[in-house]
Amino acid sequence: MIAVRRVTKSFGGLVAVDDCSLDVVRGSITGLIGPNGAGKTTLFNIIAGFSVPEAGEILLEGEPVTGLSPNRLFHKGLVRTFQIPRVFDRMTVIDNLMLVPPAQAGESLLATWLRPGRVVREESENCRKAEEVLAILELPHLRNEYAGNLSGGQKKLLELGRTMMVDPRVALLDEPGAGVNPVLLAKLCNNIARLNRELGYTFCIIEHDMDLVARLCDPIIVLAEGRVLAQGSMDEIRTDPAVLEAYLSRTVSRADAP
Numbered sequence: 001m002i003a004v005r006r007v008t009k010s011f012g013g014l015v016a017v018d019d020c021s022l023d024v025v026r027g028s029i030t031g032l033i034g035p036n037g038a039g040k041t042t043l044f045n046i047i048a049g050f051s052v053p054e055a056g057e058i059l060l061e062g063e064p065v066t067g068l069s070p071n072r073l074f075h076k077g078l079v080r081t082f083q084i085p086r087v088f089d090r091m092t093v094i095d096n097l098m099l100v101p102p103a104q105a106g107e108s109l110l111a112t113w114l115r116p117g118r119v120v121r122e123e124s125e126n127c128r129k130a131e132e133v134l135a136i137l138e139l140p141h142l143r144n145e146y147a148g149n150l151s152g153g154q155k156k157l158l159e160l161g162r163t164m165m166v167d168p169r170v171a172l173l174d175e176p177g178a179g180v181n182p183v184l185l186a187k188l189c190n191n192i193a194r195l196n197r198e199l200g201y202t203f204c205i206i207e208h209d210m211d212l213v214a215r216l217c218d219p220i221i222v223l224a225e226g227r228v229l230a231q232g233s234m235d236e237i238r239t240d241p242a243v244l245e246a247y248l249s250r251t252v253s254r255a256d257a258p
């Protein structure tokens with residue numbers, strides 16, 4: 001689904017992603033893990049068009065997409081969420097969902113005059129889809145709540161819901177579990193697994209919560225210093241000496257820090 005080929009990105013003298021190549025296989029829930037500063041978010045930003053690499057290439061189902069804007073990639077079915085959910089606080093939950101589908105006729109003043117039937121049809125289809133998403137995520141009771149009043153975990157569910165509004169081919173989730181209470185986390189995991197199993201969504205997930213990774217992800221790709229250090233199942237990763245070394249050395253160096 002996604003091929004990263006020899007991608008490099010630096011900030012000043014610091015090489016954040018270093019000649020990195022990896023694949024996200026169609027239909028998988030691929031985990032992307034690694035110590036702080038390993039380059040995970042930088043790589044996500046490059047894949048989703050928020051940042052342009054100095055070298056290398058990104059392919060989406062074989063098509064070169066390096067440097068395309070997030071908007072163009074969104075239209076090609078690639079969506080991403082953020083560690084801190086980006087929802088519209090002053091809009092209701094249902095409006096946050098209905099706003100997502102691209103190029104709605106109702107956004108054009110001319111279309112509302114010339115093709116009112118089409119605008120109404122699109123809007124009601126959009127509303128039906130949003131209600132369906134709310135039902136799947138078990139959020140109908142929050143339908144008319146302002147997004148700004150939701151808890152952090154509920155916002156993460158809403159953000160997942162926003163990706164579902166466009167039936168993405170692949171969704172990149174940045175730390176979906178961070179700051180989410182255990183009850184909502186279980187719900188979030190169930191939904192990701194279900195979307196993968198029943199609707200065939202491909203996911204690539206950055207996550208520090210190893211329970212979540214073990215529960216959802218296969219394969220798991222470990223990044224360290226901007227490169228792929230290891231990949232495989234959780235059992236393979238857990239016992240890989242290079243992976244243990246990368247995590248342990250970080251823990252030790254942090255413990256040594258003043």
Ligand SMILES: Nc1ncnc2c1ncn2[C@@H]1O[C@H](COP(=O)(O)OP(=O)(O)OP(=O)(O)O)[C@@H](O)[C@H]1O
Pocket residue numbers: 011014015016034035036037038039040041042043
């Ligand atoms: N905009 C930027 N300007 C300068 N340096 C940056 C920038 N973005 C990232 N970096 C640096 O690049 C390196 C990789 O950062 P990145 O955020 O991609 O790592 P990460 O694996 O996502 O870390 P974490 O798990 O802590 O989120 C880090 O050393 C970071 O300080």
